[in-house]
Amino acid sequence: MSPLPRPGRRTRGSVTLLAATALALSAPACGIGGGDDDSGDSSGPITIGTSLPLTGEFSQPGQAAKEGYEVWQEMINAEGGLLGRQVELTIKDDASNQNTIVADYNALISQDNVDLLLGTFSSLLNLPASSVAEKNQMLYVEPAGGSPEMFTRDYQYLFFTQQAPVDRQGDVFAEWITSLPENERPKTAAYPTLDDPFAIPTSEGIEEILSANGVETVYRETYAIDTKNFDTIANEIKAADPDLVVQGAIFEDGIGLVRAMLKSGFAPDWLYQSTAPSLGEQYAEGVGAQNTEGVMFAISHAPEADTPGNAEFVAKYKEMFGGLPPEDAADAFASGQVLQAAVEGVGSIDDQAALADWLRDNEVETILGPLSWDETGSPEGEFLIGQWQDGKVEYVLPEESATTDHIVMGWQPGDAS
Amino acid sequence: MEPFVQNLILGLLLGGVYALVASGLTLIFGVMRVINIAHGAFLILGGFVSYAVWTWLGFDPLLCVIATTPVLFAVGWVVYRVVVSPIRTAPMSSTVLLTFGLALVLEAFMGYVWGNNSTAVRPSYADESYRIGDLFLPKAQVYGGLIAIVVLVGLHLLLTQTWIGRAIRAAASNPTGAQLVGITISSIAALVFAIGIATAGAGGAIAAILYPFVPGSHYQWIARLLAIIVLGGMGSMGGAVLGAVMFGLAEAMTAAYISPAWATAVPYAIVFAVLLVRPQGLLGSKLRDDAVAQ
Numbered sequence: 001m002s003p004l005p006r007p008g009r010r011t012r013g014s015v016t017l018l019a020a021t022a023l024a025l026s027a028p029a030c031g032i033g034g035g036d037d038d039s040g041d042s043s044g045p046i047t048i049g050t051s052l053p054l055t056g057e058f059s060q061p062g063q064a065a066k067e068g069y070e071v072w073q074e075m076i077n078a079e080g081g082l083l084g085r086q087v088e089l090t091i092k093d094d095a096s097n098q099n100t101i102v103a104d105y106n107a108l109i110s111q112d113n114v115d116l117l118l119g120t121f122s123s124l125l126n127l128p129a130s131s132v133a134e135k136n137q138m139l140y141v142e143p144a145g146g147s148p149e150m151f152t153r154d155y156q157y158l159f160f161t162q163q164a165p166v167d168r169q170g171d172v173f174a175e176w177i178t179s180l181p182e183n184e185r186p187k188t189a190a191y192p193t194l195d196d197p198f199a200i201p202t203s204e205g206i207e208e209i210l211s212a213n214g215v216e217t218v219y220r221e222t223y224a225i226d227t228k229n230f231d232t233i234a235n236e237i238k239a240a241d242p243d244l245v246v247q248g249a250i251f252e253d254g255i256g257l258v259r260a261m262l263k264s265g266f267a268p269d270w271l272y273q274s275t276a277p278s279l280g281e282q283y284a285e286g287v288g289a290q291n292t293e294g295v296m297f298a299i300s301h302a303p304e305a306d307t308p309g310n311a312e313f314v315a316k317y318k319e320m321f322g323g324l325p326p327e328d329a330a331d332a333f334a335s336g337q338v339l340q341a342a343v344e345g346v347g348s349i350d351d352q353a354a355l356a357d358w359l360r361d362n363e364v365e366t367i368l369g370p371l372s373w374d375e376t377g378s379p380e381g382e383f384l385i386g387q388w389q390d391g392k393v394e395y396v397l398p399e400e401s402a403t404t405d406h407i408v409m410g411w412q413p414g415d416a417s
Numbered sequence: 418m419e420p421f422v423q424n425l426i427l428g429l430l431l432g433g434v435y436a437l438v439a440s441g442l443t444l445i446f447g448v449m450r451v452i453n454i455a456h457g458a459f460l461i462l463g464g465f466v467s468y469a470v471w472t473w474l475g476f477d478p479l480l481c482v483i484a485t486t487p488v489l490f491a492v493g494w495v496v497y498r499v500v501v502s503p504i505r506t507a508p509m510s511s512t513v514l515l516t517f518g519l520a521l522v523l524e525a526f527m528g529y530v531w532g533n534n535s536t537a538v539r540p541s542y543a544d545e546s547y548r549i550g551d552l553f554l555p556k557a558q559v560y561g562g563l564i565a566i567v568v569l570v571g572l573h574l575l576l577t578q579t580w581i582g583r584a585i586r587a588a589a590s591n592p593t594g595a596q597l598v599g600i601t602i603s604s605i606a607a608l609v610f611a612i613g614i615a616t617a618g619a620g621g622a623i624a625a626i627l628y629p630f631v632p633g634s635h636y637q638w639i640a641r642l643l644a645i646i647v648l649g650g651m652g653s654m655g656g657a658v659l660g661a662v663m664f665g666l667a668e669a670m671t672a673a674y675i676s677p678a679w680a681t682a683v684p685y686a687i688v689f690a691v692l693l694v695r696p697q698g699l700l701g702s703k704l705r706d707d708a709v710a711q
Binding site (some may be wrong): 048054055056057059060062063096188195204221222223224226227228229231233235236239251252255256259262263264265282285290378405 | 420423424428431520523526530533534535537539543546547548553555558627628629631632633636637640668669670673676677678680681682695696
């Protein structure tokens with residue numbers, strides 16, 4: 001089947017051009033908003049810069065983080081601003097690209113001359129972005145970069161505003177699993193995990209606890225970020241026949257694996273995924289609401305939580321964007337709260353080192369609960385564990401934060417055969 | 418043996434979808450010498466059009482191929498006339514830059530219209546499979562593969578059995594001669610571009626059922642598609658099909674027998690290795706210029 005005549009130009013030249021094109025395919029920055037060069041004006045607005053993955057692989061949580069920042073901006077300005085000055089956000093789009101985000105934060109600091117920085121989404125992007133901030137000795141409060149690698153660099157200006165780093169994200173879940181009666185406890189586990197500085201430590205942290213308590217690992221593999229087809233991976237997991245699947249996922253990969261397992265006719269007794277199930281309706285739409293029953297995941301924020309300012313945040317989010325705020329929006333909002341606490345605690349934005357010192361020495365009340373940090377900027381709390389029940393998310397662990405005392409014992413997908 | 422056969426089936430089904438989408442890209446290159454970097458973006462546009470038809474009108478997503486194909490054909494025609502035509506005879510690097518810019522514009526357009534949230538098209542059979550003993554054949558992939566075969570056979574018949582097909586082939590092999598016998602090259606080029614984009618539309622409708630997508634997903638697709646047509650031999654329809662099947666098999670087998678971490682890298686290594694031995698690709702011709710360069 002080759003009806004077309006052969007090309008009349010040099011194939012080799014075309015191949016070379018294609019190779020060059022492939023190199024050029026790194027997405028460029030697409031700035032939105034624009035910072036004013038007004039850092040020297042103490043009566044003008046305080047400019048805060050960030051770059052988020054508004055397009056590309058992480059656009060889903062990136063958009064949510066943007067919403068969270070915007071809710072915080074709206075609320076703080078309505079209350080009179082920060083140190084009596086209005087807050088103005090400059091948000092760039094890093095297109096989920098590590099090279100772009102470095103350029104973006106350099107531009108925020110040296111061209112837009114922002115007064116303060118807020119972080120981006122994912123460890124993958126926060127790793128280089130935080131290096132730019134550290135080099136420029138600027139406070140870097142970030143909502144979604146909890147990989148252990150973030151905190152092994154002795155950075156002085158970095159603070160992660162969730163309850164725990166990602167390698168401890170699933171501790172509560174793993175410890176609960178090991179506390180189950182012998183006849184209900186999974187004996188074997190599989191750990192398909194995205195090759196990502198967030199996802200790998202998440203599943204490794206759970207595996208460490210489960211392995212130490214006798215749950216045998218029968219499958220552990222990482223897959224590349226551009227993996228689209230999960231059928232083969234699901235087939236291999238099916239062959240390993242684990243009782244529990246723990247997937248270190250972001251979003252689309254979480255959807256992809258659930259659907260592939262359903263197609264293969266395999267449903268493990270238990271399913272835990274990072275991040276993906278926390279994205280509410282998007283997750284339910286992706287895997288089918290009937291297939292969510294019993295899926296467990298770690299989550300930093302509960303819209304129903306009785307934490308200071310949470311009800312106001314949820315109400316404002318509903319007013320601005322409709323619906324309940326996704327976790328990533330809440331995390332971003334909490335970053336704003338932490339930054340606000342540091343600035344108000346110090347009473348100035350002039351000394352970024354003083355802001356960092358203040359955060360190391362103080363606990364901050366946020367909508368996620370109280371946050372505090374060690375010397376590396378790593379938080380010292382513990383996550384909530386959520387579970388899909390009857391088409392909506394319930395918070396089941398730890399008991400003192402639970403929204404229900406009922407835990408669905410295992411994954412019960414409606415489509416599994 | 419059974420897991421191997423299962424992985425073989427999954428790889429072939431994946432390759433079938435790749436073949437459908439890559440055929441349009443290689444057709445456009447074969448006739449027009451345009452490397453259409455926006456092809457992946459047109460594929461995602463086809464996915465969004467399918468999503469819109471599915472959600473608004475309730476059509477089965479596979480039947481949406483009937484809608485996405487003519488819609489994308491029309492889009493392709495207009496895009497060619499307005500954007501591509503003015504620089505069709507410019508150096509190839511110009512068309513690469515132009516179509517890359519077009520991809521960015523399309524991504525922004527889709528983000529504006531449908532948002533940057535992940536979109537999934539899930540008909541009732543999306544996660545069901547046919548069973549043959551312990552083997553499973555995902556229904557959506559099977560249907561997608563069958564549609565791919567129908568479209569590819571239709572394309573083959575169009576190119577080999579019709580006057581338009583002969584005109585397309587004449588325009589590709591000898592534009593001056595074709596003009597002398599009354600073929601309007603610019604019209605043929607517009608037609609080919611539109612057909613190529615229409616196949617992306619058909620592929621997009623199928624891909625939307627198989628994988629969730631966002632406007633930015635086109636980067637993943639175009640990287641694969643370029644590799645596939647280079648592997649098969651640029652401009653060769655048969656080569657595109659062969660390259661696509663090899664690519665799909667390589668992805669599946671690597672995920673199963675090496676590691677999923679290498680599943681998207683090994684196929685590119687195979688492309689590299691093949692090009693070392695056959696710079697013109699598997700079914701590409703060795704050209705006079707290549708021979709002179711040696």
